[in-house]
Amino acid sequence: xxxxxxxxxxxxxxxxxxxxxxxxxxxxxxxxxxxxxxxxxxxxxxxxxxxxxxxxxxxxxxxxxxxxxxxxxxxxxxxxxxxxxxxxxxxxxxxxxxxxxxxxxxxxxxxxxxxxxxxxxxxxxxxxxxxxxxxxxxxxxxxxxxxxxxxxx
Numbered sequence: 210x211x212x213x214x215x216x217x218x219x220x221x222x223x224x225x226x227x228x229x230x231x232x233x234x235x236x237x238x239x240x241x242x243x244x245x246x247x248x249x250x251x252x253x254x255x256x257x258x259x260x261x262x263x264x265x266x267x268x269x270x271x272x273x274x275x276x277x278x279x280x281x282x283x284x285x286x287x288x289x290x291x292x293x294x295x296x297x298x299x300x301x302x303x304x305x306x307x308x309x310x311x312x313x314x315x316x317x318x319x320x321x322x323x324x325x326x327x328x329x330x331x332x333x334x335x336x337x338x339x340x341x342x343x344x345x346x347x348x349x350x351x352x353x354x355x356x357x358x359x360x361x362x
Contacts, residue, residue: 226254230351231272231330233305233342242340243351244332246272259331260290270332272350281325288316294334298342299326305346308337 226247233242245268249255255273259265275282286297286309297309299322306323311334322329330348337343 226271229272231270232349232351233340234347234349235341236345236347240341242342244268244270244330246270246330248272248274248350250274250276258291259293259295261292263292265293265333267333267336270330270336273329273331275327278327281327283324284322284326284329286312286320286322286329287318288312288314288320291315295331296334296337297322298330298332298337298348299323300328300330300348301325302327303347303349305330305342305344305348307344308342310337311335 226249228245229248231244231246233244234240245266247270249258249271250273255275258273259271273284275284281301284299288295291312292314294314295312297312297320298305299307299309301323306326309320312320328348
């Protein structure tokens with residue numbers, strides 16, 4: 210069992226993705242929230258996602274992008290091997306189209322996005338409600354800069 214835990218920790222280190230910042234802005238432009246995110250932009254990184262993570266910093270998340278689907282598509286997510294509850298924000302171009310709040314750890318029920326989804330932002334479960342984020346908010350990937358590696362633990 211201890212060996213399995215060590216292997217899972219090594220897998221998390223090996224799968225570490227570059228960190229970026231995103232900004233979510235309310236429809237009226239008055240409220241902004243910034244998050245440090247890992248960007249999953251390949252099949253392998255999207256399949257791994259946040260599996261086996263035991264925690265996620267309060268201001269962190271993972272942004273799943275689909276460059277091979279420029280017009281968007283219906284995206285199918287699930288919580289297999291995911292140990293922490295998550296909110297999934299489904300993004301069409303730069304706007305949050307829908308939120309699946311409180312996805313349950315280990316639940317293999319398929320969660321489908323709206324059509325024409327271009328990205329999915331996963332954050333801690335309850336984050337969207339606590340921050341007042343709803344459909345209609347804008348998401349923007351900020352210009353690259355050095356971000357602390359501890360942010361997305």
